[in-house]
Amino acid sequence: MNAKKVLNIFSSLVTAILFLLLIFMVFVVISAKASGGEPQFLGYQLKTVLSGSMEPTFKTGSIIAVKPVKDPNQLKKDDIITFMETQDKLVTHRIIEVMDKGEQTMFKTKGDNNEDPDMNAVVAQNVVAKYTGFTIPLAGYFIDFAKSKNGIALLLILPGLLLLTYSGVTIFRALKEIESPKKQNDVQETI
Template sequence: MGVISQMNSRQMLKRIGNLLTTLLFILLLCMLFLVLVSKATGNEANLFGYQLKTVLSGSMEPNIETGSIIAIHTEGDKTQFHSGDVITFRTEDDMLVTHRIVEVIDNGNQYITKGDANDGKDLNPVLSQNVVGTYSGFTIPYIGYIMNFAETKEGAALLLILPGILLLGYALFTIRRTIKEVKQLIDDKNMRTE
């Protein structure tokens, strides 16, 4: 029973490892796809009404950490937000900022915002036409650093080459393991026939 239990544990760990590897690979491919689409079109990649944005400052910590990737919902009426909603908007300097609405003015045509970590409200009200979207609650910590690097020439090249190297390494590992298992089976068979 102990040997069977060990084999089942090994098989389970192997399956979990394969599942995690597959999920990470799919995530990497999705990120690569989004980066390449945004580079090729010059626009933000929009997937099912959502865009991924990188958080570059700590103004929304601890709720949204610096270097995180957040998903924002870009569709819908930009005058229907409420106090407490987190929005991403364009400033007069064409910078993207993600802050929480603390006050709604003129039936949603303007919003007063504030970063969660900031002491005071933002100086200028946000016009509803400058709202890009609302924070969906989806965050991946620290991936934003990788995404920012991926937007450079070196980063884009690395993201194109790295998956190939990883796949090659995984293939070599799998081939080596299979050869070892076949040799073990042959040795076991030879020992039984002696």
């Protein structure tokens, strides 16, 4: 394989990667804005871990995938759930006990890194989702940045500029290759 063919393959690969990166960035930014905060993909929600209460299961700044819970009564001990602790605060902790209080199911929860269980039991209606076991360490910092004004600008504009720059370089090289044989023909005609 000659160097030119390798360069063309590499060039195509870089273009494809940059294009996919641009599409991914647009998806992350738009889905984060549309869902009111956390991106969602194929029925899974992505949540950012804000504290170390569940370490070492997942670390602060990680992204976890959770699946919305349709029937909280199916949850059992050792499941990790995301629930509304207050009106505007989601918490993800492990169920350490399932309590049936008449017609109402409640869950006693605890962070893996906490010494004591959570003070209040979680009412089944407050359970939002169940942890699926999928974690991307430290990616939450990236998502939080992507939701900021600077992040939106950088993550949408930068890949676009990279694609434009790369396209410009590719066009310049193609024009240079076209002109090079022309000059050789002109030199041969004068001899």
